[in-house]
Amino acid sequence: MNEPLLSVRGLRISYRGDTRPLHVVDGVDLELAAGDFLGIVGESGSGKTQLLLALLGLNAGARLEGSIRYRGEELLGAPEGIWRRLRGAKIGMIFQDPMTALNPYLTIGTQLTEGARRHLGLSRAAARQRALEMLDAVHITEPRRRLDQHPHELSGGMRQRIVIAMAMICEPDIILADEPTTALDVTVQAQILTLLHELRARTRVAVVLVSHDLGVIAEVADRVAVMYAGRIVEQADAPTLFSAARHPYTEGLRRSIVPLEGPLPARLPTIGGLPPNVAALPPGCAFAPRCGYAWERCDTVAPPLALVSAPGAALAGQHRTEQHRKACYYEGPLERLP
Amino acid sequence: MTTAALDDTATALAAQDLSVRFAVAGHKSGLRAVDAVSFSVLRGETLGVVGESGSGKSTLARALLRLVPATSGRVLIRGVDMLALKGAELRAMREHLQIIFQDPLASLDPRMSVAEIIAEPLREFRPTLSRAERRERVLAILGRVGLLPEHLQRYPHEFSGGQAQRIGIARALVLQPEFLVCDEPISALDASIKSQIANLLKDLQQEFQLSILFIAHDLASVRFSCDRILVMYLGRVMEIASRASLFAAPRHPYTLALLQAVPIADPLRARARRATPLSGEIPSPLSPPSGCVFRTRCPLAFARCTAEAPRLRRVGDSDVACHRAEEMA
Secondary structure, eight states: OOSEEEEEEEEEEEEOOSSSOEEEEEEEEEEEETTOEEEEEOOTTSSHHHHHHHTTTOOTTOEEEEEEEETTEEOTTOOHHHHHHHBTTTEEEEOSOHHHHSOTTSOHHHHHHHHHHHHHOOOHHHHHHHHHHHHHHTTOSSHHHHHTSOGGGSOHHHHHHHHHHHHHTTOOSEEEEESTTTTSOHHHHHHHHHHHHHHHHHHOOEEEEEESOHHHHHHHOSEEEEEETTEEEEEEEHHHHHHSOOSHHHHHHHHTSOOSSSOOOSSOOOOOSOOOOGGGOOSSOTTGGGOTTOOHHHHHSOOOOEEOSSTTSSOTTOOGGGSOEEOOSOOSOOOSOO | OOOOOTTOTTEEEEEEEEEEEEEETTEEEEEEEEEEEEEEEETTOEEEEEOOTTSSHHHHHHHHTTSSOOSEEEEEETTEEGGGOOHHHHHHHHTTEEEEOSOTTTTSOTTSOHHHHHHHHHHHHOTTSOHHHHHHHHHHHHHHTTOOGGGTTSOGGGSOHHHHHHHHHHHHHTTOOSEEEEESTTTTSOHHHHHHHHHHHHHHHHHHTOEEEEEESSHHHHHHHOSEEEEEETTEEEEEEEHHHHHHSOOSHHHHHHHHHSOOSOHHHHHHHOOOOOOSOOOOTTSOOSSSTTGGGOTTOOHHHHHOOOOOEEETTEEEOOTTGGGGO
8 A cells, every 4th residue: 555645543433412522523534545436435423424523624513533644643632723624635635415515605716716725825817727627537518618607507417526626626635435326317427426436546636435325336436335333344455345344333334236137036135123323222243133143242241343264355555444444253154133 | 118008907007108307597498307107117116217417317306296287198197198187186196196206315304203204294194093002003114214213203313324315105095095206215325224225115016016206316226116117318218128128238329328327336347437428418498409308418329319209119029219229229
């Protein structure tokens, strides 16, 4: 791995609960280098959005422990001024609903140039020129006309392209994208995923894409981390994760997807039970109550994120966060469902 | 398949030339949300309706149930035109038609307990039932959708999305309707819950011999749940085909585009096929393109598509509205 842009170690995010603190993210390690495309998969309550917000210093009211370093500089507990210098400049963000990121009263041009003027110190004219280049880079037609339009005059897909242009205009090192295509139609989703892939290849920006949709992750991510109840339960490079998952939860998610071709089962394989409630997690593995492979040990001590015993799980020179690891005691084949 | 005889006992519901138009200030012809749509749903069948936002699929479903007024056309149920019914007759017909929604929490009254929510249709349509009989029916359907008696006294906000959808399904089925509209019933659910609810709906359909109209915005979710699939675009039918032929041999370029847009949960195959996705977005229904409404995004469009709207016709195993459907094999 190249010099890391971002190193997250033992990150724990807690909120005050009724009786005891709620650890919505608990012990997460991440490492990001230029050009990385990391996918984070998780359902409701997995902590994936809280994790992204922590990378932006935006978890209001939470207690954060561990370490978040950007180019070696510790950000946990850093003053707001440091975060402001990073947010939007070095770390761009894309959210699910483009309208939450856009101000309905301001023109696209005003919103697009704001970051470039503030962070890059560009003049009005230079920022406008840069905005036009960005609109072109995200394949917006008639860019000149768009600058004077308001968000409501654009389609959903175009708005998300504008948000991506806003996130990219200061040439950030990192883009954080939280379900960026979930609110879009499938055909537009395919366009936006292609665009993210293309921007990464061209600018070497590192992308963290959070999604509940394994298909979306498979389309674009090089590495994948699967989160459950605030922890990473499995991580691997994308081809390995999708062909040789070793955690029952990952495998269950993968098998519950309806195939587009080939034989169709009479019933879809399912993961039983309900998504985890972080206010009432069991003492051991949080997935154990839904897991067909659970045994006594799973109910007492949560398994650590350990190297899987498979050829190629750890390669020479690989960082720990790049290895194929799983948080599960079960070592056998995943033949039946969880 | 476009029309059904009035007394056809194999048909649960038939829509004939159904149109829904909304008045819009400044637009004389209004907005054609649904434009001369015809189809039928057989007894015990699930018909999928697929299209992107703006395709008119939800408006179509609401027009069938008379939740929005149709401008013209007929909706035949039990040989009766649903759109011509009034007052008591309409009310009586509604008992046989139920709907479940995409956002289960938004469709449940937050101030009613689960027991009250599920019992409400019984109070409305079976007023002569005793309290004990009502409770018995509520308990029966509750167990069938996978909820427990202890859930009855709780309120919607205490449930996760998947459980709330089970409550919505119980409410829809407590009267044992013949026809159920499912408006994106699993789209908003967590990945691990989607397959649970899809299985449940399939089980219930077989048990209750339900006829279902299943609305979805992508093709992946209908492959498991639907017997036949209707693809809509800008208020028009693009293609109707059985599941097998639609997935194996789509006859409309839009169907093919929808298929290619579904993300594949296999990185190697996903990247191998990374084709150019369908360009552009669905046009405004206020100013639909002339001729074929899909032509502005269609890779196969030629002069005739601008001049002449294709009619729905039989090609292979599909009913398809495309001048070039023969070339799609």
